[in-house]
Amino acid sequence: MKKKTTLLTFLFVLIASISFVTNSCKKDDTSGPISDVNFYRQIGTTLIHCINDIYNQNLAGRPTGTQNINVNGPMGGTVLITGTDSYDNTHGITTTDLVLSMTNVSYTYSSEYSTTITLTGPITYTGSFSNSYTSINHQSANLQITGSVTKDGTDRNIDMTGEVSINRSSSITVNIFGNIVTW
16 A cells, blocks of 8 residues: 555655646747737738738729739838739639739738738749638748738737748748748
């Protein structure tokens, strides 16, 4: 009986120790109002909404084929849209191979966070989508992003230029200047 009690006590102490080490020493990268994960997720989400609005406001419902149009950004700035797009009537699939060359394109998106960004530089809009399917990629080797993310009175600013990659399908992976988040 004493061996059984000693063994149970030992196992309890061992499990408690392992739990303490694995839970108390781990850095929670999503804590705080604007952690790295939340910050880059909000920047990525705002970028996606901006790119979608540029496409929807200027190409949706327009004849497909070769595109070369200069348009206003959704909330300011200008965008030169070049490349091609097509629509498959049989399957309801839109396919794009476009470059959006943005100059001072402003965009604000609010949810739990308020994010305001200004974009300058080219970014691709390639892939296909329908009402039930999305496989879109956005790539830029040299996109400038300035702006801020705000939550609960706390601001976190961004003012950087570099590589941006967004892959959208059943999940979204965003790589902004080497900071990768997935949701």
